[in-house]
Amino acid sequence: MTLTISYFAWVRERMGVAGEVIDPPADVTTIADLVGWLAARDDRGALAFAEPGRIRAAVGGTMVGPEAAIGDEIALFPPVTGG
Amino acid sequence: MTLTISYFAWVRERMGVAGEVIDPPADVTTIADLVGWLAARDDRGALAFAEPGRIRAAVGGTMVGPEAAIGDEIALFPPVTGG
Amino acid sequence: MIRVAVQTDAINVAAELDIHDAGGHGASAIFVGRVRGDDGLAELFLEHHPALTEAGLAELAHVAADRWSLSALTLVHRVGGMATGETIVLVLASSAHRAEALAATEFLIDRLKTDVMLWKRETFADGRVAWVEPRDGDHGRAERWD
Amino acid sequence: MIRVAVQTDAINVAAELDIHDAGGHGASAIFVGRVRGDDGLAELFLEHHPALTEAGLAELAHVAADRWSLSALTLVHRVGGMATGETIVLVLASSAHRAEALAATEFLIDRLKTDVMLWKRETFADGRVAWVEPRDGDHGRAERWD
Numbered sequence: 001m002t003l004t005i006s007y008f009a010w011v012r013e014r015m016g017v018a019g020e021v022i023d024p025p026a027d028v029t030t031i032a033d034l035v036g037w038l039a040a041r042d043d044r045g046a047l048a049f050a051e052p053g054r055i056r057a058a059v060g061g062t063m064v065g066p067e068a069a070i071g072d073e074i075a076l077f078p079p080v081t082g083g
Numbered sequence: 084m085t086l087t088i089s090y091f092a093w094v095r096e097r098m099g100v101a102g103e104v105i106d107p108p109a110d111v112t113t114i115a116d117l118v119g120w121l122a123a124r125d126d127r128g129a130l131a132f133a134e135p136g137r138i139r140a141a142v143g144g145t146m147v148g149p150e151a152a153i154g155d156e157i158a159l160f161p162p163v164t165g166g
Numbered sequence: 167m168i169r170v171a172v173q174t175d176a177i178n179v180a181a182e183l184d185i186h187d188a189g190g191h192g193a194s195a196i197f198v199g200r201v202r203g204d205d206g207l208a209e210l211f212l213e214h215h216p217a218l219t220e221a222g223l224a225e226l227a228h229v230a231a232d233r234w235s236l237s238a239l240t241l242v243h244r245v246g247g248m249a250t251g252e253t254i255v256l257v258l259a260s261s262a263h264r265a266e267a268l269a270a271t272e273f274l275i276d277r278l279k280t281d282v283m284l285w286k287r288e289t290f291a292d293g294r295v296a297w298v299e300p301r302d303g304d305h306g307r308a309e310r311w312d
Numbered sequence: 313m314i315r316v317a318v319q320t321d322a323i324n325v326a327a328e329l330d331i332h333d334a335g336g337h338g339a340s341a342i343f344v345g346r347v348r349g350d351d352g353l354a355e356l357f358l359e360h361h362p363a364l365t366e367a368g369l370a371e372l373a374h375v376a377a378d379r380w381s382l383s384a385l386t387l388v389h390r391v392g393g394m395a396t397g398e399t400i401v402l403v404l405a406s407s408a409h410r411a412e413a414l415a416a417t418e419f420l421i422d423r424l425k426t427d428v429m430l431w432k433r434e435t436f437a438d439g440r441v442a443w444v445e446p447r448d449g450d451h452g453r454a455e456r457w458d
Contacts, residue, residue, distance in 0.1 A: 163279070163285060
């Protein structure tokens with residue numbers, strides 16, 4: 001499955017890119033799987049996703065939890081701090 | 084004891100004056116006594132103070148309850164409705 | 167900085183905001199109360215006490231400043247006659263923290279309605295004139311702060 | 313009338329008030345959040361999502377409009393770089409009744425901090441740069457509305 005991922009704030013900085021198109025293995029089915037896979041993939045992933053509990057996600061524009069299924073358009077980011 | 088009384092809102096309208104200087108009998112010692120005495124004094128007092136429970140008072144600039152002692156400067160008025 | 171005013175002139179909310187805002191506070195909560203014209207009201211008249219109304223507002227302002235950590239507080243109440251849509255009251259509270267600014271504003275607008283010598287008289291388009299009666303809910307809201 | 317904006321331009325509170333105020337609402341509650349400079353902050357940068365930030369604000373606005381009886385609602389959030397003292401966020405809620413306007417404003421400012429895709433990055437006078445961490449209290453305040 002080909003995914004378009006975008007990164008924000010310090011996740012973006014640590015990944016070194018604002019987004020990428022990836023094709024993870026078939027056993028990556030949830031956000032938690034994806035975060036784990038990215039953390040194991042390379043050094044920048046290890047840095048960005050060292051603490052999976054601090055990562056938030058949106059799939060197709062909707063905020064979801066770590067057990068949510070992945071989708072075509074995913075955003076990964078730290079807890080929000082607006083207002 | 085000579086008192087300066089001022090009236091506000093519908094109490095003022097029913098009394099027909101914004102204030103007066105009065106000299107009530109010696110047994111008028113509290114706000115409740117004063118309101119009762121004014122209600123018995125004449126027709127306009129009977130109209131203004133027909134419902135003593137709806138009358139509020141200030142003595143010397145401080146809001147007080149009906150059992151408070153009278154003082155030189157008294158204001159009598161309906162419940163407030165600002166804001 | 168506490169500013170309290172009782173005035174017959176129209177309240178200029180933007181100008182009051184400018185004066186209040188000089189310090190660049192972290193959070194400002196503002197309340198604007200206006201004359202509602204939804205039941206045929208033609209004019210609202212606010213009667214006040216020449217001295218005690220402003221003193222009552224100033225006392226409330228100081229109670230709020232003691233209770234919450236505020237960097238600025240503005241309390242302006244209009245008196246006299248006013249048309250529908252005009253501003254009756256403006257409360258402006260600023261703080262480094264939003265919860266303090268919001269709570270102080272709510273406290274002030276609630277207590278204004280029960281603790282300050284002000285009386286509203288309504289004149290309707292059909293000529294009827296009536297003094298406004300306090301609403302039951304107002305005392306309940308005001309007592310939450312005791 | 314609901315108005316939601318995400319903008320890099322400075323927020324003009326007085327102008328927003330004018331737009332919002334056209335109807336002459338009974339009660340308006342307003343919240344203004346500004347950049348605080350009290351610990352050596354030189355610049356605040358707000359990162360946002362090009363589509364989802366505004367969508368998140370619009371969703372919050374509609375939740376508030378469903379929950380309270382509002383005659384108008386304005387929600388403006390600044391993004392990009394801003395200096396101390398500048399306005400980050402403006403919430404304006406109007407209603408015939410003060411309790412509705414105040415509650416909606418408080419709800420919106422609380423939920424803005426936890427539900428909308430916005431990230432604050434601070435640059436200090438000494439050159440240090442840090443992403444802001446959410447404060448524990450923010451989630452508690454946001455959850456009061458669940």
